[in-house]
Amino acid sequence: MENNVVYDVAIIGAGPAGMTAAVYACRAGLKALILEADAPGGKLVKTFAIENWPGTKSVNGADLAWSMYEQTTSFGPEFVFAEAADIVDEGKVKTVICKDGKRFQAYSVVIASGTVERLMHIPGEQEMIGKGISFCAVCDAGFYKDRDVIIVGGGNSALEEAIYLTRVVNKVTIVIRRDVFRADEVVQKKVLTNNKIEIIRNKLPQQVLIENDRVSGLTVKDAKSDALMQIHASGIFPYIGSDPVTGFAKKLGITDKDGYIIVDENMQTKVKGIYGAGDVCKKFLRQIVTAVNDGAIAVQVAGRYIEQFHD
Structure with a gap:
């Protein structure tokens, strides 16, 4: 399935990092796409109580996820439920190919696909x-x-x-x-x-x-x-750890040996126009507050990068 629209930014993943990126993108006037393979919120929807979210003494994870989702969609990004299978870097334009055959083009891509729970790898599991x-x-x-x-x-x-x-x-x-x-x-x-x-x-x-x-x-x-x-x-x-969801980005050579996205302080990978945000990145601390920080930085930097395509 072909989509002839070229987005300013395609965001892969609708966890805290991805949804924050979408909010900042839309507020900056960018045409944003969010691709999500599961439920919006990422690991938030699996967390009962969050007690380290600034300004809130305690909040249910699913409730916080829904609140973020409502805020994000109110700004009008295109929201598509699809699983990314590949990213093709064509220079100016990046093409995200989904497992269902859909293809989306964008000047920049923010990878915020998060992690999945690690298995014990024992008989019977x-x-x-x-x-x-x-x-x-x-x-x-x-x-x-x-x-x-x-x-x-x-x-x-x-x-x-x-x-x-x-x-x-x-x-x-x-x-x-x-x-x-x-x-x-x-x-x-x-x-x-x-x-x-x-x-x-x-x-x-x-x-x-x-x-x-x-x-x-x-x-x-x-x-x-x-x-x-x-x-x-x-x-x-x-609950023995998690692995990054980055199989679709493997060909780009932007991950470490464990599959985490390698980024600089501006969330930029070594491929121009492709950024990482949230738990999927190689980093010291993986928390909601660090994820939203990453999403905000990534899309702000992406916005500056794509200015050259709107002259």
Whole structure:
């Protein structure tokens, strides 16, 4: 499918970075396109409570995502639900090719496609996704009402989702591969004082236990002794990190070995007119506030870049 419009900026991803880029683009009078493969908001829609968004003591992630979406669409960017498959750099014009065959042209591209949850890569995991393995506590907590569940991981996301799950489930077992958490101190304190949470340290997931085509638990190995133990539960929530969604940009040579977009302080990649923004970039801190910062910078710089095409 061909689209004869040439946009000033094509934004891939409608998370906080992408939607901020769209707001700034439209306010600057640029013709903007947003391509989103899933639900607007990115990981916001999977987060129960956000307590570090400036000016708001606490806000539900899905509510913040909807608020951002309403604000963004009010400025009038073209919003298309499609998944990017490739970007072709033709110099002045970039062509974004989608998996459904749609093609969009733009003078500049902001890649804000975010990350996806990392798998444990153990036997039984792949076939049990949706049958007891979940990556979204907010989405799926209701399926485990008054049951036992396991969370794998020791970072902020893992601990925050564990706290949320205790509102619904009978017990949460947190499995971490080390003896210390990576999460912020304030989150750790909430976990350590919650009597519905048990912490199992120095353990590595080995195999998903299955019974009647549903998750029934997890086999873990002691990191020091190699001894195996079984933890029985109805659900497993892996929170062990994320990988960038950048397969469509691979040919451009703008990523590091892990797939993260390499940008300078202006969010510019080594390809003129192509920018990165948000969690998809190689960076130290991945937060909502850093994502919106990136989106604003990327599109402001892009706006200056495309001035040469409007003389």
